Amino acid sequence: MYWTKKHVMMCTSQHCNQRGAMDVLGRLRREVFRRGLDTEIMVNNCGTIDLCDIGPNMVIYPDNVIYGGLTAADLPDILAYLQGGPVVERLLLQPRSNFEGKRRDFYTGMLSNNVNNEGAALELAKSHDLDDVFFEEQFRRGFMARKPIEGSDQMRIHPTKKALTRYGLLDAGNRADDF
Numbered sequence: 001m002y003w004t005k006k007h008v009m010m011c012t013s014q015h016c017n018q019r020g021a022m023d024v025l026g027r028l029r030r031e032v033f034r035r036g037l038d039t040e041i042m043v044n045n046c047g048t049i050d051l052c053d054i055g056p057n058m059v060i061y062p063d064n065v066i067y068g069g070l071t072a073a074d075l076p077d078i079l080a081y082l083q084g085g086p087v088v089e090r091l092l093l094q095p096r097s098n099f100e101g102k103r104r105d106f107y108t109g110m111l112s113n114n115v116n117n118e119g120a121a122l123e124l125a126k127s128h129d130l131d132d133v134f135f136e137e138q139f140r141r142g143f144m145a146r147k148p149i150e151g152s153d154q155m156r157i158h159p160t161k162k163a164l165t166r167y168g169l170l171d172a173g174n175r176a177d178d179f
């Protein structure tokens with residue numbers, strides 16, 4: 001990196017913004033400045049990072065850390081982390097975190113139950129505590145796709161290779177060329 005030791009990017013796109021991202025970002029910027037950390041920590045906003053249902057979200061480079069579900073009350077812990085403190089585990093996106101676990105379980109359920117119509121998939125998502133925002137985002141961001149059913153005006157849906165790769169499901173039984 002150039003002069004920065006860390007670069008914080010806070011998503012301020014629609015869904016994160018509706019949940020207070022601008023407020024969190026503003027407070028963080030002020031506090032980074034007040035503590036004199038702006039000499040080595042850069043704080044910016046950014047567009048969506050494809051985790052719209054769990055925002056407000058923040059990415060920190062070069063740490064490869066993503067924090068989700070942020071509120072202003074989390075800022076003391078975030079600031080402590082930026083100053084060399086421990087990772088804030090409760091906010092951290094990781095394979096076994098609550099956020100990612102629900103997503104992975106949803107995709108696992110789609111595959112193991114052969115769910116390929118939209119209504120059933122949405123119900124399955126909701127049974128994993130994932131909302132409509134999550135569901136729509138999966139299509140927009142290429143984690144799920146719609147395919148016409150031959151000889152019908154119906155569509156079937158399926159997880160894409162991108163989703164299967166992300167959730168470690170591209171293994172025996174889930175052939176990559178199906179997706």
Ligand code: FES
Binds near residue numbers: 047050053
């Ligand atoms: S709106 Fe923030 S991750 Fe999509």
